[in-house]
């Protein structure tokens with residue numbers, strides 16, 4: 001057969017069904033799996049130098065370096081409202097920074113103090129389902145490291161899979177299952193920059209044991225230990241909530257709560273040696289039976305965040321205070 005050329009292809013288009021307009025999704029320009037830098041130029045993500053520029057841009061706007069970084073989960077942005085002497089910087093004003101596209105994620109960094117401890121909070125995180133490759137979802141974690149953060153507190157909204165969990169419970173994350181990583185989608189995919197961390201970072205102690213112990217003590221002091229649990233989290237790509245069969249499979253492999261974030265942030269944080277604490281607010285009970293007519297929805301997720309905001313603010317304030325003490329004693 002004669003070879004086809006560009007004109008043949010154009011002619012062929014005339015016989016195709018009406019063209020679908022697809023949203024722009026960032027890929028690495030190689031295999032389209034979203035692990036690359038999003039501009040098609042290299043599979044690496046932003047260079048160390050670009051991240052340093054972002055960190056320096058932020059440092060030029062603040063007078064005190066933060067020690068603890070907080071990522072606010074869906075509907076949990078009010079955690080950043082406990083920050084005293086706040087300096088807020090919109091994501092859209094930060095060079096090379098992604099922007100938030102999800103309701104319940106405000107889209108700004110807030111610097112200041114909680115209980116006199118310098119902190120920075122992400123009021124809004126980035127998710128894979130928004131079209132960002134995983135490395136880009138986690139870019140702020142590396143920026144935190146470059147700014148001088150020692151400890152990351154990641155919060156998220158999650159569906160409760162453990163049948164003993166109730167809506168409004170707070171689950172201290174003791175471990176995760178990296179489902180997206182099983183399929184090869186990992187924020188550390190691509191060439192490794194040793195300035196951040198090793199090629200093969202261990203993950204068996206990802207969630208700091210001492211922090212978890214202190215968190216359980218704080219829960220008792222605040223008299224909320226009846227709603228505080230400890231369990232295993234997993235992240236799926238989203239944006240759809242899970243099917244009954246998927247949830248039953250996850251339950252079988254030991255998942256207690258399911259969400260769409262955190263795991264890749266924690267991997268990135270541990271890679272660059274940040275201490276990690278994470279918690280999930282259980283915003284809905286996962287539907288694991290075909291007889292149950294309930295359906296998960298984002299409005300409910302945001303409502304439960306609002307309902308629990310006072311307790312979460314008190315809990316996180318105490319965590320910040322005690323984690324900072326632990327770090328000074330080390």
Ligand SMILES: O=P(O)(O)O[C@@H]1C[C@H](O)[C@@H](CO)O1
Pocket residue numbers: 072073074102125127155156157158238259260261262297298301
């Ligand atoms: O940012 P998080 O993980 O808290 O958000 C969860 C997962 C989805 O983004 C959203 C679903 O309601 O909540």
Ligand SMILES: Nc1nc2[nH]cnc2c(=O)[nH]1
Pocket residue numbers: 157158159160236238240241242258259260283284286296301
């Ligand atoms: N994947 C997932 N994410 C959530 N975020 C809040 N609830 C849920 C849920 O049930 N599933």
